[in-house]
Amino acid sequence: MNRYILLTILLICFLVNSYATKLTGIVYNETGKPLAYASITVKETGRGTTTNESGAYILDLSSGNYTISVQYIGYKKQDKKIHISNDAEKLDFKLEPQTFTLNEVVVKSGGKDPAYEIIRNAIKKREEYRAPLDSFTCQAYIKMMIKTRGLPKRIFGQKIDSADLKEMGVDSLGRGIVALTESVTKVAYKKPEKLKLEVLSGRESGSGGYGFNFPTFINFYDNNVEVMSDIIAPRGFVSPIANDALSFYNYKFLGSFFEDGKEVNRIKVIPKRNYEPLFSGTIEITEGDWRIFSLDLQLTKQSQLQMLDTMHIRQIHHAITPKVWRVKDQVTYFTFNLFGINAIGNLVNIYNDYDLKPKFPKNYFNNVIVKYDTAVNRKTLAYWDSIRPVPLQPEEAKDFRTKDSVFKAKKDSGYSKTFIDSLRAKQGKVTVMNILWNGVRRSNYNPEKWTTFYWKPLLKQIQYNTVEGLAMNAEATIKRAYPAASGELSFTPHVRYGFSNGHLNAWGTFEWNNRTFNKDTSGKYDFDEFGFGNNSRNRFSLSGGKRINQFNKDNPISPLFNSIVTLFFNHNYMKIYENIFTEFNWIHTNNNGLKYGLNLLYEDRIPVENTTDFSIIKYDSQKFTPNYPYEKISSQFPRHQAVIASAFVEYQPGQKFIEFPNGRMFIGSKYPTFTLNYQKGIEGILGSDVNFDKWSFSARQELKLKLWGQFNYRVNIGGFLNTRSVYIQDYRHFNGNQIILASQYLNSFQLAPYYANSTTASFYTAAHMEHHFNGAITNKIPLFKKLNWFLVTGSNAFYVNSNNNYVEIFGGIENIFKLIRVDVVGAYLNGTSGQVAVRIGLGGILGGKISFTNN
Structure with a gap:
């Protein structure tokens, strides 16, 4: 529709409404107490409203005769006729309690309460009334x-x-x-x-x-x-x-x-x-x-x-x-x-x-x-x-009036130097505590050149491992918006120093994101509404420098958890290597939910060895293991170079959206999400020593089964098409977990070793399944039903061949304090080695909504 025609129609509607007369009133009960949210209907038009919490209502009516009908559950319906002229009218109602007649059948001795027959009849009609209209x-x-x-x-x-x-x-x-x-x-x-x-x-x-x-x-x-x-x-x-x-x-x-x-x-x-x-x-x-x-x-x-x-x-x-x-x-x-x-x-x-x-x-x-x-x-x-x-309500009118006035004042002064200076001053001074523990956030509050800075607190990034000993990390991000280009550029430098091996690693990442920026009525960019996260369509990043990585880049154990088990339990599960690298990454998401991307990586991979055996608690019978996947390779890998190209495509059919004036947000689908990955190791370019082709295909879904809870699954197949030159970093790793804290539930194996089953096989398959009962079954157990703890069960497995396979089953309780989940897991490795252990993680109404990575 032409925008001017639309504006004309809206104007006409407004003018028509301006000639309507307001009918107001209050609905009381028999004692004079106002009835909140009583139902009001104009019989002649079918339009209606309700009273507010004070029993007051308002109707806009043009001149004429009307019948106003008032209903409230437990009270007799009341109709009143009124003639509306050009003057505002007031019409109050006083409702009387409903008088109920008990049929004789109710009081018959031994007779079945007639409510059951009424309900049976309503049940028979349920489907007919559920969606009566085409x-x-x-x-x-x-x-x-x-x-x-x-x-x-x-x-x-x-x-x-x-x-x-x-x-x-x-x-x-x-x-x-x-x-x-x-x-x-x-x-x-x-x-x-x-x-x-x-x-x-x-x-x-x-x-x-x-x-x-x-x-x-x-x-x-x-x-x-x-x-x-x-x-x-x-x-x-x-x-x-x-x-x-x-x-x-x-x-x-x-x-x-x-x-x-x-x-x-x-x-x-x-x-x-x-x-x-x-x-x-x-x-x-x-x-x-x-x-x-x-x-x-x-x-x-x-x-x-x-x-x-x-x-x-x-x-x-x-x-x-x-x-x-x-x-x-x-x-x-x-x-x-x-x-x-x-x-x-x-x-x-x-x-x-x-x-x-x-x-x-x-x-x-x-x-x-x-x-x-x-x-x-x-x-x-x-x-x-x-x-x-x-x-x-008076308090609602006051809330709108007061808060909207404050908001408008902020917006009106939002571009003034005085207001921006006040916002900057409110950020406070940078203190030692900010640098060490709280972090530092700063913004220039410039709506045309919005720039933010974030310093990640130092003490929260301290790690410990047997290669670097105590490792100190410093990281900051500076981000600047370019509204005219619909984009946002950020730069994140990292510096890491290992006090035991004396190695300094430094690398950085530039990232460009497409963003949609709102404008206010004056045409200026509104800095309060920057960063509609779901409007990002293209993301480019370029990284480079010298860093450390886990051999499995899915990071199966977090550095924090590794620090704890190393210092207190003498286990150095995290295996790392250094690399001088350059990496380019591009991800695109279109308006239909199709997501695809490309990654180009160069790494000069450098082996590093353990340099310390310090731990707070020492076990004489337990020694630290070498810093490489010793379960899979017998000695440290040789230094080599790798050029790898990767591509992926991800799609969920039937994706639904919320469409805002300046972007879309995905809200899911009843179908699975499918992901196809392909990775190519390219030999000869920039001295690259790798030559392989690797693929994988996965499907994942969350199925809500209403009274019976929710069933989640993820299945994956893949393999190598070419294995002419494959180093341990490029194997297919199955994400294991050897500590008491649970790893990601639908993307790991809770009792599997981290690298023992890594493979270059031409084909493998893996599956993760879990069922959340969400209160079913446990609501019949006396203690659990009061605690509102939920039962969860499931199984994880992978299969490469008869000598390389794994299966685990688990059962547990989640929603403990709305956050915690505890599982007992039984596992069989390669069909012979059995193990039972406990895993503790996040799960339940709140815990299940928290996602985390091991980076």
């Missing part, structure tokens, strides 16, 4: 508010001072609104399961952000109900009208009432067992057609709710047509108390303007699931006041 569009207004009731003095060791509290917008006791957003999103649906969200507008208090824009479709017609994120509900929850709901719930008939000539049955939902993913509360089902009329359901820790303490969901359904009902409004309340952070929040969804026969353009439904309008966060206050269906 297609539709609607508009969703979404408001989210989170406020703290208290904050700790420290979080993860970091002190929270008065300046931090002021920055968050809370009082001295840590109380106040910390997140407040509102947005308008167009929802489009087409069978089978095609969904698209177009975010028309969004705002976030105190920032230029887009707000929370995704409607929380909580569909109780699904067997397994998804609530927000899997971080709070990894298994989902069983619907009270799921196909097998009678195996999970007890029901009690509370009575029935009539509304608009339709009988509605109210049923109490009671979980049969605690620590199952089940709701409790009430659900109302219409008589005869057995639809959900409304529901008021809760989740707690005893429902296997994660991260949150409680969640309370209320829905009102209404008829769009006589045969089609949809959710009209939904309110979700939640409480949170973890790590000393005590918070509450609510999320309001209001759905209006249903179109049941939409005409979608060709290819409207594609891989872009969420699309943001180019002006999504640039709407005026007049716009928000005109479209907001729920009045803001």
